[in-house]
Amino acid sequence: MTTTRLAAATTASALAQRLRDAIDAGHWQPGDLLRQEQLAAAYGVSRIPVREALAQLQTEGLLEVAHYRGARVSRPQAQEIDELFDLRLMVEGDLLVRALGQHDQRSLRELKRLQDALEDADGRLGWIAGDIAFHEALYGPAERPRSLALFRQLRAPIDRFSAQALGPGARKQGWADEHRQLIAAVAAGDGMAAQNILSQHLQATRAVVLAACSEQGES
Numbered sequence: 001m002t003t004t005r006l007a008a009a010t011t012a013s014a015l016a017q018r019l020r021d022a023i024d025a026g027h028w029q030p031g032d033l034l035r036q037e038q039l040a041a042a043y044g045v046s047r048i049p050v051r052e053a054l055a056q057l058q059t060e061g062l063l064e065v066a067h068y069r070g071a072r073v074s075r076p077q078a079q080e081i082d083e084l085f086d087l088r089l090m091v092e093g094d095l096l097v098r099a100l101g102q103h104d105q106r107s108l109r110e111l112k113r114l115q116d117a118l119e120d121a122d123g124r125l126g127w128i129a130g131d132i133a134f135h136e137a138l139y140g141p142a143e144r145p146r147s148l149a150l151f152r153q154l155r156a157p158i159d160r161f162s163a164q165a166l167g168p169g170a171r172k173q174g175w176a177d178e179h180r181q182l183i184a185a186v187a188a189g190d191g192m193a194a195q196n197i198l199s200q201h202l203q204a205t206r207a208v209v210l211a212a213c214s215e216q217g218e219s
Helices: 012-024 036-043 047-059 078-100 105-119 124-142 145-165 172-188 191-218
Strands: 033-035 063-066 070-073
Touching: 012 036, 012 047, 012 145, 033 036, 036 047, 036 070, 047 063, 047 070, 078 124, 078 145, 078 191, 105 124, 105 172, 124 145, 124 172, 145 191, 172 191
Parallel strands: none
Antiparallel strands: 033 070, 063 070
16 A cells, blocks of 8 residues: 655644545455554654554544554444444434425435436445435435434444445445435425335345354354
8 A cells, every 4th residue: 555644743633534544445454453653654653643543543443452563453243233223223213304304306306316326336435425425415404413423423334344345236226226215205205104214224234234244254
């Protein structure tokens, strides 16, 4: 992996973002060790911001700090994934209910545009970015910024794992059909149908991710 040296004054949060992007892009895999001295040399900073950046990513669950050595890229466990989906069901269900009555023709057109782009996306990372954009547009009219931030936080570990463990076509048609059904339910103002479809959508996604987690544990 090639890296661009960062200025000495780079903050730990900026370094954390660079490391986060590198992990998302697959430069490091779950279980890989990130050594403080190597990171400091690669990014042209001292070990102090490196330690702070690693600690920041540890609090996000992205890394597991190995004392005096650096940190390892976390491998999410089935129990953690299960809990994350339980929380997503609650947070996203609430956001959907609050957004339902606020959608208009303009926002519905945007949802359809995002879904069209999502179905044309190439590669797993592009597909995940499109899926995030779709759900943010679906929940955005709720105007609940803290809940939206929590939604992003809850799905981030799942997205990172999915980008590494799932093939580009995993459940693609099922996701597309469920998204189209969500758009139709929202357009019709049918809150109960929308909630049921979202629940089925997340539960089906949970099953795929847990299956991939189980396969990795056996390998």
